[in-house]
Each structure stands twice: as structure tokens, then as C-alpha cells.
Amino acid sequence: MADKLTFSREISNLMYAGHGSPLNQCIQCGTCSGTCPAVEFMDQTPRRLIGMINADLKDAVLNTNTYWVCASCYHCTVRCPAKIDIAGAMYAVKRYSIWFKTYSDDLVGPVFSETFMKTIARNGRSYEPILATSYIFGFGAKEFFKEVQGATKMMLKGRIPVLPSRIKRLKNFQSMIQHIIPVGEEE
Amino acid sequence: MANNEKPKLAMYWSSSCGGCEISVLNIHEHILTVDEVFDVAFFPCIADFKTKDVEAYPDDYITVCLWNGAIRNAENEEMAHLLRKKSMFMVAYGSCAYEGCIPALSNLTSKEATYNTVYKDNPSLDNPDGIIPKTSVKVAEGELTIPEFYHTVKSLDQVVDVDYYLPGCPPEPPQIWAVLQVIVGALLEGTPLPPKGSIVGVTNVAVCEECDLEKNEKVISRFYRPYEIVPEPGICLLDQGIMCMGPATRGGCEALCPSVGMGCRGCYGPMPGVEDQGAKMLSAVASVIGAGNENMEEAEIEAEIQAVVDTIADPAGTFYRFSMAHSLLQRAKVNGSNGKGEA
């Protein structure tokens, strides 16, 4: 009940349209982690992450890769017996870490997200090749090779665009974004 | 009254239709008795008196003042105070004086709205400059004044102390005679007077008791306005969906209206112990609406009830036709400029 801004409170505040129950309703039953298809690649299970958030273990939470490994498939959310929007919470932590640049550099996720966002802010639509360049360094040589292989194959099949497409009313679109947060200016 | 002079009778009308005056003559040959018993001290309707004559009277000079009409303007109020001062017994005569009656229905709207209807937007008049009465106006000869027109119509007892009430629109001859008898009796034979504030010439049971129409358990699935239906003779009008205030109205009129197929309008006012005749009748009528039951969904219930409620065109006008000024709320909360009470 104390009104000091705890980490758990901060995260809840970031779940703007998150229409689930508050995180402190978690009964630690593990349904989320039992469901999660990517859990083996997380260093903490989603249940634990919720627990850690509720315990205000801010740094510990941000240092996990859990929220970046979340594939946002919402399976946990729909099964949660406490009706907590767990996938939503993961997004909230992602946002937090991006805003406060607290993620570790070897993580590809955030970099990718930012580039993706800039691309859209610039063109109004996404464009795979641009994205590729931005995250490719995240891979070892082998993966890189594979990516290119796959990509070329697709290129041949005419499935990768040569030029980015843009929307017509780009100016309006960008100022629309400005209305919400100041990102995406043409630099 | 030790003196051997004849007792003095006064009758004055304020905001009313004049029917009450006529009703006095309705007492037939008794009018002669009245004449032989009373001296008429003030009765603008039948003989020429001036206000100054009354002002000249000593206090309590008039024995009985039959006041009919509601208090609509400053003059009405002024006269009420004056006659109260000069009379021993002040009788609120007829529904207007008793509880506001038809004039008080204008409490559903505002002074302006009334003015508009009377002086401006009204097909029958020609008032290009849209002149409306002002309390005073300067002319060459000097200043002319007319009484101020009030926003809210009041009953007599809302301005002066009233001794007896004689409801009815207009009162029925037997009642009129009854109240005069009482007073005359008291004056001449010294018979005891009914306690101050009594409503005389009425019963303490609602009109239905005097009404011979056959009444049944009531389940009303729609209401009819008089022109919409020919009542089946012999059957309670309310049972047939014809609005009848009988159940909520004091008896004494011998159920005149219902007996001729016209629903009671309620001119005798509320029953003893009732604060608000309109609300009471509303409650009764709504209670017997034949719509909705406990096994239905709320939405259905509402829809069914609404359908019946829609058949009651003008609840306020219907239930407060006579008792507006005496009702709990007494008037509508209205926007001063466009006075329509209805939303």
C-alpha cells in the first residue's frame, strides 16, 4: 500500500492496455512456465520472473534473458488461472529495458526492435533486407552464411523485395507518430 | 357574536374560472335563506364593491369570507391578506383556493413560458411588437402600475391562515349549504364549530366507495385516453384502463364523474394522511401495471413496463390536475427562458 514507486508498480504502469489481473495476484502455480514453448532457453522461467518482479528484484529481472526469449505466443496468458497477462508483462519489461537501455549488448532483440521501429517510422512499412543488415552481426559466421543462403533462395523465388515500399501520406504518418513519442525523425 | 346584526358574508375570486360563484347560486332556494341570514359585505361578482370599502371595515367585520381562486399575482395576495384581516372565518372555497387546481398547472412551466403562450406565440393574437405586461410603465399622465405576475402559483393557505376548506371544482351544492349551515348554526344557535383547518362537506373515504361500478383485481396492460375508448358500462373505469383518480380522492361528490363514464379527476383532493395525491395515485396505478414478472430477464421486464408507461401521456398533468400547488414538489424545476416543464 506504500506509494513509493516500486519496480513491480513501474512494470504494472507500463502495461497500459494490459487488461489482465495485477501481477501481485500470481499464485506461483507455474502454469505459464509449464506451457511456455521457449522456456528451455530462458535463464529464469516466466513464473520466477513474475515472482522476482513482485519481489522488486529489478536488476536481477533485467539481467535475465527471459523477456527477450518470450515469443509472445500468449499461451501462458490464456491459461493463467489468475488471469494475469504474462506475455503483456514480458512486453512491459522489454519496454522498460529499452527505454532505460538496461539490456546487455549481446542481445539481438533490442537492436532489432529499434531498427525495425526506425524502418517503419521512415517508410511506414517494414523491409526485410534493411532489418537483416541491422542484426546480422548478432550471428556467428555459420548462421550468417545460412541466412544469406536462405535469403538468396527466397530472392530467386521472388520472395524478397529489391526496394523498400513506402506509404503515400508519409508526412502525416510521421507526425502521427510524433504525437505519441518523438521518434522516427528523418536524420 | 352578542350583537343582533346580521352576520356579514363576503365572496371573492382570485385566480379562478368563476364557476365557484355560479355554484353558490346552485344551492337553489337555500340562497334565500342565505340572503335572510347574511348581509353581503363584499361580493364583486354580484354587487359593486370597491377595495377601499373593505379597507374601511373594522377588523373581523366580515363573518365569513368564501375565497375562491388560487394566488397567481401580487393583487391576489394583497386581497387575501386584506380579507383575512377583515374576516372572522376564512374559507378556502373550491379546488383553486384549496390546492391550486388548474391555474397551478402552470407551475409545470415558467412565468416567461406562460407569457409567451399568452402574449406571443399564440395564433389567436396580434401583438407585432411582442409587448408583454410590465409591473409599471411611464406614460404622459404619469406612472401606471399593474400587479406583479408570480412565477409560482400558490394555494390560499400558502399565503394566509385558513379556517375551513371546501374542496371541489366546483363544490357541490349540498357541501356549500353544509358549510354555511355550520357557521350560521354556530352564530345563531351557538352549536360547536368543527376544529380549525377541517375540510368540510367531504367524507374520509375515497370516491370508489360512492361509485357503484363493479371493481375487480386490477391488471392494466395499457391505458386509454377518454377519446380512445367507449367505456363498458357498469365496470370500473380503471379496470378498463381509463385513468380514474377515484381511489386516491376524497369522497363526498357521490362519484359524479365515474357514474357518467368519465374518470374521476381528483378535484376533492387527497385522502387524510396522504402528503401528495399525485404520487399516491401514480404509485397505485403503476403497481397494477400488468407487465413484467420475476421469471423474466431484466431487459424484457423493462421493455414490457415501458410499453404500458408510454400509454400514459402526461403523468404530471394527470396526477396533479388539481393538487399541483399542494404537491410535495409544488412546481417544476424549469429553465426560466423557455419554460416547458416537459423534457
Next chain:
Amino acid sequence: MSEKYEPVIVGFLCNWCSYRAADLAGTARIQYAPNLRAIRVMCSGRVDPQFVLKALRDGADGVMIAGCHPGECHYVNGNIKTMRRFMLLQKMLTQLGIEEERVQLVWASASEGIVLAEKIDQMTEALRTLGPLNWKKRVLNSGNGYQAAEAIPVLEEA
């Protein structure tokens, strides 16, 4: 009252559902607007329209009638009769220039403390936006005194 206008609501709560709901709200320490002054009746069906008018005349800014949900009335269908009266009364009140929000009929079962609390909060807010009614002073110009129409405080109709 001067700084922030606090509306006063007279509440008629039925003994079996809504009064108990209010009790429950208290026992559960649910915090809600203290603006409702409750009167207990055995059934919402006991609420005589006279009571509503009386409350409005005597200075209430609003009246809440609360009963059991339709179909759950302790007296089988008392609340259905309440509905009938309420709906006709509402129609007449509009003619008398009284906004719908001022007289409300709500349902709250004995277990719905929260529901009732919310309804009371909502109504309080609604009345705050409408402003005071204060019938005798603002509509009847206090007691029997007279006043010209011009001087009557003008309240726009809903």
C-alpha cells in the same frame, strides 16, 4: 460544503439484499463516497413515490432505491412492482425538470458489496457534475416567499 460540493443522496435499501450489501461493503472495508444516507425498508416495494419526492423537497440532491436483482426478491416480486413505479415516476420527474441521474434504481444482492459501493460512487460523481438541487431554496425560493421569475436561478434541463 463550500470548497467542494458534496451531494447528499437519500438511499432506500431493502433489508435482505442491498442493506446487507452495504453492510458487507463496510465489513470488507471497501472505501466509497460517504454521501449516501441509508434508510432501511423491508423491501424496495415499500418505497412509496411520496418518499422520493419528500426527500427531494427536503433537500436531497438525489435518491437511490436499491433492491434485490429481479428474480431474487426475498418477497418473490416486490422489486418488479418497484420497477413499475420507478419507471412511471421517472417519466413524471422529467416533466418536473428533474434529471434522470437524480433518482436511480439499482440492484445489489447481499453478496455484492462492491457493486453497491461502485454504484454509489458513480451516482455521487454524476450528481457532483449536475450541481446542487436544493429544492426549497433554489426552486421554491425558500418557503412561501415570492420572487419574480427573473430572479429564479435558471437550471438548464438535461
Next chain:
Amino acid sequence: MSEKKHPDNKERVGVYVCHCGTNISKVVDVEEVARWAGEQPNVEVSRDYKFMCSSLGQELIEQDIKEKGLTRVVCASCSPHMHEKTFRTACERGGLNPFLFEMTNIREHDSWITDDKEAATIKAKSLVRGSIDRVVHHEPLDQIPVEINPNTLVVGGGIAGITSALELADAGYHVYLVEREPSIGGHMAQLDKTFPTLDCSACILTPKMVDVGQHDNITLLTWSEVEQVDGFLGNFTITVRKKARYVNEEHCTGCGICIEKCPFNVVDDIFEAGMGTRKVIYRPFPQAVPKYPVIDKENCVYFQKGKCKACEIFCPTEPNSIDFEQEDEILQIEVGNIILATGYDLFDVKRIPQYGYGKLENVFTSLEFERMVNAAGPTDGKIVLRDQETKPKSVAIVHCVGSRDENYHKYCSKVCCMYSLKFAHLVHERIPDAEIYDCYIDMRTPGKGYEEFYNRLLEEGTHFIRGKVAEITDAARIPEEEGKLIVQVEDTLIGRQRRVPVDMVILSPAMEAREGSKEVSQLFKMGCDFDGFFIERHPKLDPVATMTDGILIAGACQGPKDVPESVSQGAAAAARVAGLISRGTVMMEPVRASIDQDACSGCRICNNMCPYNAIIFHEEENVSEVITALCQGCGTCVAACPSSVITGAHFTNDQLLSQIEGILWDMRPEKVTA
């Protein structure tokens, strides 16, 4: 200007404002309220006191009545539902009619709902003033004695209902026990063992069932349902439909030859939970009470196709007991009290598709398993897979299926942990080498010998996994998983997702309210909560009574319960009823309507207001009248009467109108500065 009678003789009112420890005084300025109350019209004395409900507080009232000659008393404290009785009796001891007392609720309705001291104090004052102005108009009243019919209706023949019936019958009172199935016994009859003592369910239940069947004081109405309930505490009239059995109970000896000879088998979804079959003319189980069989009309070839009659042909009794012409009977029963023990349903596990029930054949429900392990059950007590032969080498037990889950039931079903442990034990016992995995969220074993039972299972080697099972699938990823059911769950104690391959899964579904319990609660004019469980009068102090006098509840119809709890509630309800009956009469609130015969105009508006038909119309006198005995005091007719000639005792127009005026004391024009 209506002649409203104001009491000319000034009343002498005493006002008592309670601190309730600090419950009220921490928010409401009680001293101020008391001081202020002293200045209000008609108030003779006003005091504030720490605990008005304490004996000392009550004595205060008594003394003042005696010494200060109080004629009215107002107590501002908690809810009348809490202490009205207390203070009324205090007044009575003081020599004042209890109905000259009025209670003001400044706790539940005031101090507990806000921390705004000023607002709370203003509210308290106005509520108190309302009560003062009201109480002045109170009139002395006497409670109304009502004769109690000594017969009792018990609805539901499960263990709770059986207990109630026997307790009352043994106490010498007559009981009508209505059960909608062909036999009493309820869910308990389906169980094999009962935790934690593991004694055989049938062995302890059957004797009680037999008692019921043979008891002179019990009229047993099985295969019957209550259709209508009229009246009120002391005098209910119940309409019961006794469904046609097509077997004449006079002649039938229960020999069972008809069952033997019936050529048709159907799946028994009720008693055998779909695990076994029964004949078309059947008895749910061998120890059924009563012993008479029932013909299942829908499946009977004679009823459907017009031929067979095997049962009739082979029936040895003279005259023949089979009666195809038999029809439903409608019975009228007069009782004084009703005990509802309608039990519970099991949650439909199909609602959770990820647990695969119905799709993955070796996923079982608890009830199926109960039947399976029951020696008298379809597999003669053998634990086998659906194929009826293979013994499972590994079994997983899943807790909280539909319980503690906002998607289904928020509440904890209370008994699942214990019966799941029981299952684990039974598997250990019957298949010693089987691996058992028990997946739970929290292990809840509060009860005598319960935790010990849990420990016992730990010793027996059950693998406990703390985690709610996420899904059960047959999609194998590794060879070990081939052909198995894989239970996917996070083992929260080690923080890892596990995939446990097993042969058999047992789901422990939630206990939920009976289907249609809402209709039942309406039929009996009582409350039921949103989960469908019946609402008790007080969750702590009055668990078996309901808001409706004369109607009591016992067992799982009030909420999830195990056998011992159901039994104690059954007994408690019976004790309640017995107490009432032995008193012979009960005193009822004199809150009743009455019509002033002289003033009634016979308009008949009120005639169909009364849900209890307490209002009658006298044609000849042309007036209506309220039959006091039938009136329940709702006051709907009072509000309806257009000429105010119906009076609702203790809730008169004068009383309520004055209360309104009082409650708004601070809103009078002269006081308002807005």
C-alpha cells in the same frame, strides 16, 4: 396540509452513541455526535460509550429507561443485523416495549467506508437525527406467535440429508426425505474408501441408509422432486412429484429377478460415471435404498417399441409388481421446516481441452477412478487402462482441475488434495511397483489426521511435483515418450519445465454447485451466490440457517465439503429444527400490514399486490383485508394503497417520512449556504 398527526406529548428519547472500541471512534467524532444529539428535539439524554453491546452498555440503557423515564431509545452503533435484538431485549429489561427502539448504523455504513473524519461525522449526525425523528413515531408492538408444524422436509438423500433425517427421526419428529434419484446415498455411495482413515465408504454408509429406509418417522420419497413451495416458517406446503417407477412398491419384494432377466444393457452415466453398464430396469447399486427397481423409460424396448415385457413376465410376485401404466403422482406435504442438502456436481473436465479428457483415452476423472477402485465397481476394483486389462506402470494425478482458476472456479474445492492423496495411496496399494506423480499447486491438508496422511504418502514414495499441470499430450519428442501420455508441468521447486511420461492420468475436478441450483434457490425463496452455492445466514455464526426463516442448508450445497463436515452440518441443521419444534411456536416480527376497514374504499388496487395472497376482498362490505398470519411484511401493498389506509407496522408513512426529514436536517434552506 393533509392532517398529519404530530405527537403533541413530547417523547423522552435516549440516544446512545457507540465507539465500538475504535472501530467507529477512529473516524467518527462520537463525543461530538453525542453532545450534538443532546440538543435535538425530544432528546432527554444522550451518551457515548466504548461498547454499547457490552453488558455495561446495555445496563446504561436499562437504567436511563427506569430513572429518566425514557419513552424511546436510539442506539447509534453497528448494523441492526448485528445487534438490534441485543438492544431490543435491553429495552425490554428496562421495561420499554422493544419496538420503541431504533438502531442507527454508523459503523458498516459510515466509519468503515471512509477515513474522511468530517464527512463521516456529518453523516453520523444526520443518520442519528433520522432515527430520533423516526423513533418518536414508533408504536409499541407485540411479536406474533406462529405455530410450528412438527414435520420436516429434507431435500437430498446424500450423507448430509441422511444425517439430518435420522437425527430428527430419532428425536421423534416426522421427516419427509425427498431424493430425485431412485436411491438415497448420494456421492458417498459411489466412493470406495474415505480419507484419511480409509474405511470402506459403503460399510459405514449402508447401515445409515437402511435405518432411513426402515425408520417409522421417515417417509422416504425417492425418484421424486419438489415442484412448489408455499407458506413460511412453521407452515410450508410442499408439492412433490413422485415420478413413475413402473414398479409397484406395495407388491415388489426387491428380489431383483426382473433386473436379472432384463435383456438390455445401457451405459450407466450416473452411478458408474460411464465406466460400467446397467440394465434398463435397474437399481443404481446393490445396497440401494429403497430396494425397488426403476424402469428407465427412454431406453426400455417395451416403452419404445411396444414389445418385450421380460420384467413383467418373470416377476414372481402376486399380483405382478411391474406396472407399465403407472403415472407420476403429485403429493402435498405440510411441514414446518425445510432442510436443503442437495449436494454438488463435479466440474466437467472437458471444459479444459488441454487436459485431453475424452480425446486421450487414458485420462480419467476422479469419479471414474473411484468406481474403478471400488470392489463392487465395473472392474471389480482392478486399476486398469481403458482397454480393461493393462495395469498402468505410471500414474499422474492432477490437482485443481477447475478449482483455484479464474477461468473456471476461483475457489478452492477443499477436498481434492485429500482424495488425490487417497488415490495415490490406492495405486501404491494395488500396483506396488507403479510410479506415481502427484502434481499440486499447494498441498492443503487441514483436518484431523490429514497432514499425517500426506506424510504417509511421502513415505510410500509418491513423486510430488509442485506445479499446476499445463497440458497433457500424446505428441512424443523422445523415444521414452512414445505411446505415453506426457504431462507437461513446471516443477516450481526446481524452476524447470518437466515432461513426465505416464500410462494413466487421473484428474481431480472441482466440486461445483448443482446444475440449476439457482432455480432451486428461487423455488425456496432463498439466496444463492454467483457460484451457485446457497448463502448461509452468517458465514461464521450461522452456517446452516439461511436468510429465509424455516429453511436450512447442510452439506456441499453450501460450499465444497468433505464427508465429516457434511455430516456435522446435517446434524447441526437437524438440531436447529428440533429446537424450534420443541418450542412449539416461534415469535415473528410484528412487521405486518393492516387495513383500516372504515377508511378502505374497496378500490381493490392492493388485491393482487401480495405474493403470499394475504389480501382478501370482502364483496359485501366492499373492503379489503390483510390476513395477518399470511402477511410477511414487505410493505408493497402499503406503498400501493392510493388512500394510505394500509398501515405497515414499524414502517409507517409517518415513521419513514419523519426519518427522511430528519436525515436531511442539515439540508434545510436556512442551514444550506450553497
Next chain:
Amino acid sequence: MKKYAYFPGCSLEKMAISYHDSALETTRALGVELEELEDWNCCGATTYFHLDEILANTLVARNLAMAEKQGLDLVAPCSACYKNAYFTNAYIQEDEDLAEHINYALEADDLQLSGDLSVHHLIEIFVNDVGVEEVKNKVTRPLEGIKIVPYYGCQIVRPRKDGENIEDPQFFEELLTAMGAEAVDFANKTRCCGGSLLISNRRAALDMIRILLQNAENSGADVIATACPLCQVNLECYQAQVNDEFGTNYAMPVMYFTQILGLALGIPRKKLRIGSELVSAIPVLSKYLKKEVS
């Protein structure tokens, strides 16, 4: 004939152009008109929600608003786009505050969103509007004997849509059966394909793909049908990587349900761009394609 505002989404422009074409072909064949939203923008996929929820919802809202302007309901073939559109639309109605923010931003493009249009996934059009029965009647080339995996993926059915069976949905199966094909009972039908992880956590994504391919193969399927470009690209284009990574040798064709439907409706395979996939579906489909020639 019913008309919808069609929001293809970025993937369908190129990467999933076969989905785009087959969608238009099949809808036309079944008397549904899709009018492409003029000047639609990227809905932000899942990624924008990493950055700012209101902004993400605003991107989605722009498309919705344009559809609302035309007075049409919105159809999205991409599950991610669909999920975004569906929920933004819902939130707009539930959450006045959010609606206010978003509409304030939309003013920049003279748009407004009330949220009273409805949002459908392409597959819902066939199942609900056209109706499985109607599809059945229109089938000219029943796909007898082919076993298809009805792969829903995540975001058609999640997060929760009230009253629907989101754990074991059946409509995809019904649709496939209507085409005469055999829908295999696929345990992992709503399990995530890891699409959004490919870039941020490749190992995880590949493993998730593997599990699905494995399940598909074990259930004896000939081909996987998807209703989402991301799922398709994932399951198909990364099979090679999966095989290398885990030493498996999967060769499971993955097609858009619209391609398969088109086939059943007798639409020439070129028009459906069958053959543009990396794991060729031709062998599996050959016998139906032969019919095409004769």
C-alpha cells in the same frame, strides 16, 4: 456479395505474395470482395509493442480508421496483423483514455476511430461468412487421400477470445475436410512456431520449428497448412537450418490454406503461385495437378 477492407500487411507484399494472390483468387471464387486498404501502414507486428504500447496501438488504429472511413469490416490474412487489429479495436471500445490518446494522434492524418467495425482473420471469412457447406459445394477438385496438418499457430486464437475453444479449435479441420482432404489430429496445432524469435534467439526458434516438424511427420502428414506468413516462412524456409542444426532431414511442404483451397476450387496452380515454395509441394500435389492438365 460481402465486401471487406483488406489489409495484406508487409509480408504479403513480397515474402508471402503467394498467400496474397491465392487469397484474392479464392475469395473471388467464393463471392467475397476484398478491397485493399488504400495506403495501409505496417501494424508494428509484435515488435512495436517492445517500444511503446500506445504507439503500437496507434499504428494499428490508422489502418482500422481507414477501414472504418470506408464503412467496411477489416480482414487480415496475417495472424500477427489480425491479432493487433482485433485487440486494438477492442481496447478502443473498452478504454476511453486510450481511445483519446490514439484519436489525438490520428488527427495528424485526418482520421478518427470509434472501434465499431469488426475485425476478421482471412480464414474466418471462409469458415463463418462463406460457410464450410458452401465451400464444400464449390469444390471441383476434392483433395482425397492427402493428409494435411491444420496449423493454427498462436495469434488466430490467442490471446483469449471469449466463448471460443482456444485450446482445441476445430474450424481449420472443418475447412480442410470440406476440401475433401484429411485433417490430421495435430496435438501441437496451436503451439508457437517461434517466428518472432528467429532474429533475437535463433536457437530457440529452430528448436520450436523442429518440434512442430517432428510432430507433423509423426502424425503422417503430407503437408502443413498455415494461415500466417510468419508461420509459413518459419516452418518452410528454415527447414534446412533445422536439419543442419539437429541432423534431421525434414522435407515437409508448408502451404497457405488459401493455396490448397484454391487447388480444390479448381484454380490453376500458377495463379496460386504453387511452386514458389522452397520445399516443393508439387510431388505431394502432383495427382491433383495432373487433373488440371487434362
